[in-house]
Amino acid sequence: MDEKEKIIDGYRAMVLSRTLDKKIVMSQRQGRVGFYTPTMGQEATQVGLSMNLEDQDLIFEYYRDVPLMLHRGVKPETIIDQIIGNSDDKEKGRQMPSHYTAKDHNFMSVQSPVATNLPPAVGAAYSIKYQKKDGIVIATFGDGSTSTPDFHAALNLAAVFDLPVVFLCENNKWAISYPVEKQTRSEIWKKAEGYGMRGVLVDGNDLLEMYKVAKEEIDKVRVDGKPVLIEAVSYRMGPHSTSDDPSKYRTDDVKEGSDKDPIVIAERKLKMLNYIDDQAIEKIKVEAKERIDRIFDEREKIAAPKPETMFEDIFENSNWIIDEERGEIL
Amino acid sequence: MSSKTMNIVQSINSTLDYMMTRDTSIILLGEDIGIDGGVFRVTEGLQKKYGKERVIDMPLVELGIVGMAIGMSLTGLRAVPEIQFQDFIYTAFDQIVNQAAKMRYRSGGEYNVPMVLRTPYGGGIRGGLYHSQSGEAYFAHTAGLTVVTPSNPYDAKGLLIKSLRLNDPVIFLEPKKLYRSQKQEVPEEEYEIPIGKASLVHEGNDFTFITYGSMVPTVMNTVSKNNLDADVIDLRTLVPYDGETILNSVKKTGRVIIVHEAPRTLGMGSEISAFIAERAIDYLLGPILRVTGPDTPFPYRLEEHYLPNEMRILKAVHKMQQYR
Numbered sequence: 001m002d003e004k005e006k007i008i009d010g011y012r013a014m015v016l017s018r019t020l021d022k023k024i025v026m027s028q029r030q031g032r033v034g035f036y037t038p039t040m041g042q043e044a045t046q047v048g049l050s051m052n053l054e055d056q057d058l059i060f061e062y063y064r065d066v067p068l069m070l071h072r073g074v075k076p077e078t079i080i081d082q083i084i085g086n087s088d089d090k091e092k093g094r095q096m097p098s099h100y101t102a103k104d105h106n107f108m109s110v111q112s113p114v115a116t117n118l119p120p121a122v123g124a125a126y127s128i129k130y131q132k133k134d135g136i137v138i139a140t141f142g143d144g145s146t147s148t149p150d151f152h153a154a155l156n157l158a159a160v161f162d163l164p165v166v167f168l169c170e171n172n173k174w175a176i177s178y179p180v181e182k183q184t185r186s187e188i189w190k191k192a193e194g195y196g197m198r199g200v201l202v203d204g205n206d207l208l209e210m211y212k213v214a215k216e217e218i219d220k221v222r223v224d225g226k227p228v229l230i231e232a233v234s235y236r237m238g239p240h241s242t243s244d245d246p247s248k249y250r251t252d253d254v255k256e257g258s259d260k261d262p263i264v265i266a267e268r269k270l271k272m273l274n275y276i277d278d279q280a281i282e283k284i285k286v287e288a289k290e291r292i293d294r295i296f297d298e299r300e301k302i303a304a305p306k307p308e309t310m311f312e313d314i315f316e317n318s319n320w321i322i323d324e325e326r327g328e329i330l
Numbered sequence: 331m332s333s334k335t336m337n338i339v340q341s342i343n344s345t346l347d348y349m350m351t352r353d354t355s356i357i358l359l360g361e362d363i364g365i366d367g368g369v370f371r372v373t374e375g376l377q378k379k380y381g382k383e384r385v386i387d388m389p390l391v392e393l394g395i396v397g398m399a400i401g402m403s404l405t406g407l408r409a410v411p412e413i414q415f416q417d418f419i420y421t422a423f424d425q426i427v428n429q430a431a432k433m434r435y436r437s438g439g440e441y442n443v444p445m446v447l448r449t450p451y452g453g454g455i456r457g458g459l460y461h462s463q464s465g466e467a468y469f470a471h472t473a474g475l476t477v478v479t480p481s482n483p484y485d486a487k488g489l490l491i492k493s494l495r496l497n498d499p500v501i502f503l504e505p506k507k508l509y510r511s512q513k514q515e516v517p518e519e520e521y522e523i524p525i526g527k528a529s530l531v532h533e534g535n536d537f538t539f540i541t542y543g544s545m546v547p548t549v550m551n552t553v554s555k556n557n558l559d560a561d562v563i564d565l566r567t568l569v570p571y572d573g574e575t576i577l578n579s580v581k582k583t584g585r586v587i588i589v590h591e592a593p594r595t596l597g598m599g600s601e602i603s604a605f606i607a608e609r610a611i612d613y614l615l616g617p618i619l620r621v622t623g624p625d626t627p628f629p630y631r632l633e634e635h636y637l638p639n640e641m642r643i644l645k646a647v648h649k650m651q652q653y654r
């Protein structure tokens with residue numbers, strides 16, 4: 001893929017993700033989906049990073065990483081199956097919506113307790129280095145998550161052991177109702193220095209900028225094997241989740257289609273480069289909508305997982321206690 | 331005597347308000363509890379009334395929330411930390427187990443931690459693995475922690491007032507499934523419900539149901555729908571549990587069924603069964619049975635299969651009826 005194609009492809013993934021996002025939010029309002037954490041506003045951050053990844057790289061993602069997953073080739077079906085929790089869902093309908101697993105694209109499994117994915121990401125990087133394998137580890141998290149002990153432990157450990165980890169802080173400026181200015185007195189990217197690693201700040205709202213900065217940083221990680229903390233600043237354009245009412249605490253509303261919308265910014269820049277015109281944009285949007293509508297309706301018809309699946313995968317092999325409980329309950 | 335109809339959320343909210351007005355040492359801290367009023371709205375309006383220094387919106391760090399609450403409670407304040415979901419308490423576990431629980435003992439009684447840690451727990455809201463856990467046994471297993479869980483708006487008030495007057499750390503577990511599921515008359519004046527005192531919520535002669543928290547309504551519905559002649563004991567306090575009420579009932583009925591949502595292995599049911607076996611085995615007409623959540627993580631789509639229900643309780647009843 002040449003540069004131009006690569007960038008258009010990134011834009012296409014952003015649109016696909018936005019389309020899916022809106023579909024799920026609407027379906028939640030209609031009672032067809034239980035819960036969702038919209039990713040709207042973070043598309044450029046994630047896609048710009050993803051454009052620099054290789055197949056063997058491992059990703060310890062968090063619940064808002066749909067654009068990253070879609071760009072890397074995870075099918076919308078996988079996302080929708082998880083959201084609905086149907087019997088085709090890889091996780092067998094066990095997790096709340098937004099908690100994905102996509103092993104076929106080297107995505108780990110999302111947990112709710114924030115930042116608890118970070119120390120394991122460091123362990124995975126150690127493992128790669130120890131086994132002399134190729135690839136690096138990406139670990140993603142929000143701005144609020146930088147207050148956790150897990151974040152600090154992970155940064156320290158990655159630096160101490162010189163490990164190839166890219167810590168991507170997706171700073172959308174909010175942790176539910178709590179603004180980032182109150183979360184920390186220092187700038188997030190600057191915390192890296194305290195741990196003895198590189199830190200950079202990037203406009204995560206701008207696809208081309210994000211792509212460029214992530215490229216520089218990731219190239220370095222691949223060469224020197226040392227960690228980096230990237231703080232990508234964007235906006236949380238939606239509520240924290242479908243259960244959240246931001247009108248109680250938020251006045252800085254960033255509307256879809258405004259000049260802070262990363263899709264609008266990408267369109268403007270891509271048009272300036274003559275990579276794309278209005279007609280092409282329209283085509284990408286229509287195709288995405290048709291695709292998502294079709295897939296969603298189709299996946300919704302898939303049955304729920306069978307009750308006995310609840311008792312699988314506790315261990316590799318079941319034991320008499322679980323077997324007995326299964327017998328009592330089913 | 332005037333009263334108001336309230337659900338559990340309103341009862342806890344108004345009780346916090348009542349106590350904060352009277353006891354200026356009470357201070358609240360947690361994630362999203364201020365301007366947002368808490369994700370379940372339990373602290374709604376309190377920051378507005380008492381200010382940002384007394385109802386503190388905290389950065390995202392459970393370890394810090396509980397650790398700071400302990401420090402406050404060591405030095406003249408009575409901190410009420412909220413952990414947004416019990417499932418997120420584990421980074422604070424060290425603070426709870428090694429600081430709060432052991433402070434009085436390790437200082438030879440010189441120091442104590444009058445903290446009431448509130449947290450919603452249990453399933454029934456489609457929260458999946460990480461918004462549904464019932465971890466009461468972790469706390470009950472730790473010497474020095476008082477563990478309390480109300481099952482209705484009336485008890486929520488009395489237990490909270492009492493907890494806020496205790497001079498030791500209390501883990502105050504709020505069954506989130508019941509937050510808004512029932513309304514009840516709650517007196518406007520204050521009253522305490524003693525720690526360690528269960529409530530006999532139904533009386534009968536054939537069975538003793540021992541339960542607490544979110545399972546109380548499930549057991550009560552099963553008993554009334556099926557006209558079971560049974561005692562139903564709502565423990566209300568898990569540590570120290572009310573041995574006397576349990577034994578009195580067991581001696582009367584001889585048939586014990588323990589119901590809780592938490593997994594079976596080493597859950598509260600294990601402790602209660604052992605207690606009964608040690609002290610009242612001669613009165614038992616059949617085995618002590620447990621109806622509990624299974625030893626699996628808490629599933630999302632299949633949560634109704636996880637939660638103990640009428641059918642499973644009746645199955646235990648029928649099994650018990652085979653013993654005469």
Ligand SMILES: Cc1ncc(C[n+]2csc(CCOP(=O)(O)OP(=O)(O)O)c2C)c(N)n1
Nearest residue numbers: 064112113114142143144145174175176418
């Ligand atoms: C350890 C932990 N505490 C609390 C929560 C509840 N919670 C879910 S998301 C969230 C805010 C996270 O903010 P941030 O890290 O900025 O990520 P964002 O949701 O903004 O993408 C909170 C407090 C949680 N999931 N995990």
Ligand SMILES: [Mg+2]
Nearest residue numbers: 142143174175
């Ligand atoms: Mg955030």
